Amino acid sequence: MKEIYLLGVGKSTPVFMDLAEQCGYKIMGLYHFNEERTGETEHGVLIIGSFHDLFSRESLQGLNFLATMGDIKIRAELSEKIRMKKGFLPxxxxxxxxxxxxxxxxxxxxxxxxxxxxxxxxxxxxxxxxxxxxxxxxxxxxxxxxxxxxxxxxxxxxxxxxxxxxxxxxxxxxxxxxxxxxxxxxxxxxxxxxxxxxxxxxxxxxxxxxxxxx
Missing domain, CATH: 2.160.10.10 (Hexapeptide repeat proteins)
Incomplete structure (x- = not known):
């Protein structure tokens, strides 16, 4: 099964969770802007880190990502950061x-x-x-x-x-x-x-x- 990581924890997130799973992806974890929420779960999925944690990594090559927030400008900004780190948004x-x-x-x-x-x-x-x-x-x-x-x-x-x-x-x-x-x-x-x-x-x-x- 293909793996994917989701960015954002909000009202739109479960909609994107459903879509990812229905497209055959296994959700490996969530990233949130608030570091204090690391370790919590959202709809049964673990928040594994903050945006800062994610983008501090040297490379995201070989990993799939999906931004789940409803704000289209924020989604686009985060998606571009992922691409700059060589991550992929299917x-x-x-x-x-x-x-x-x-x-x-x-x-x-x-x-x-x-x-x-x-x-x-x-x-x-x-x-x-x-x-x-x-x-x-x-x-x-x-x-x-x-x-x-x-x-x-x-x-x-x-x-x-x-x-x-x-x-x-x-x-x-x-x-x-x-x-x-x-x-x-x-x-x-x-x-x-x-x-x-x-x-x-x-x-x-x-x-x-x-x-x-x-």
């Missing part, structure tokens, strides 16, 4: 997910149960696709994005890096040319046009809103 694809043989899935991507990635779509490093997501054909999804469960991304959209798409979002095929870097799309939104970089949108149809109103 793509984890749930056995029930349907992945077109014409799609490209880069390392560090997580795809949950019953999701569907259609032809000629490209998912870049460290993107997370939760359960029941439909990615239509000819889509590009940038680095370290997060797409929550039940969302549908219509065809022919370019999604930038670090984009958050909330639960149950629907984007309309051929109407949404681009969703810019760091955009935030609130749960349940119906997106009918492109979204600017750093914008926050909500509603049906989705419109730009101020972050302080979230």
């Amino acid at each position: 793509s984890l694809i749930h056995p029930t997910a349907i992945i077109s043989r014409f799609s490209i899935i880069e390392d560090g991507v997580c795809i949950g149960a019953f999701s569907n990635i259609q032809a000629d779509s490209h998912l870049y490093q460290d993107t997370v696709i939760l359960s029941g997501v439909n990615i239509s054909h000819n889509n590009t999804i940038g680095k370290a994005c997060f797409i929550a469960g039940g969302s549908t991304i219509g065809a022919s959209t370019i999604i930038g890096d670090f984009v958050f798409i909330g639960q149950g979002v629907l984007t309309i095929s051929l109407k949404v040319e681009r969703i810019g870097d760091y955009a935030y799309i609130c749960a349940g939104s119906l997106v009918t046009k492109s979204v600017l970089q750093n914008d926050v949108v909500a509603g049906r149809p989705a419109k730009s809103i101020q972050k302080e109103n979230l």
Whole structure:
């Protein structure tokens, strides 16, 4: 059985634990930012050290890792540190997910149960696709994005890096040319046009809103 180490201990962690195990990995331990939690257990898995302990090692070559926190920026930062130490972040694809043989899935991507990635779509490093997501054909999804469960991304959209798409979002095929870097799309939104970089949108149809109103 393949072995993997998980980074982060929080509300999202058991979701990633399930995915890793369902993909055939044995979880060898958890790393946490707080050194004081070393030796505790989380969902039956031992916290074996802190982030400082992990990144103090000379090399992580030959070891598999998965960052489990929901914050996409922190996940990306930790994933990059792992790569710099020559560790590996495998793509984890749930056995029930349907992945077109014409799609490209880069390392560090997580795809949950019953999701569907259609032809000629490209998912870049460290993107997370939760359960029941439909990615239509000819889509590009940038680095370290997060797409929550039940969302549908219509065809022919370019999604930038670090984009958050909330639960149950629907984007309309051929109407949404681009969703810019760091955009935030609130749960349940119906997106009918492109979204600017750093914008926050909500509603049906989705419109730009101020972050302080979230």
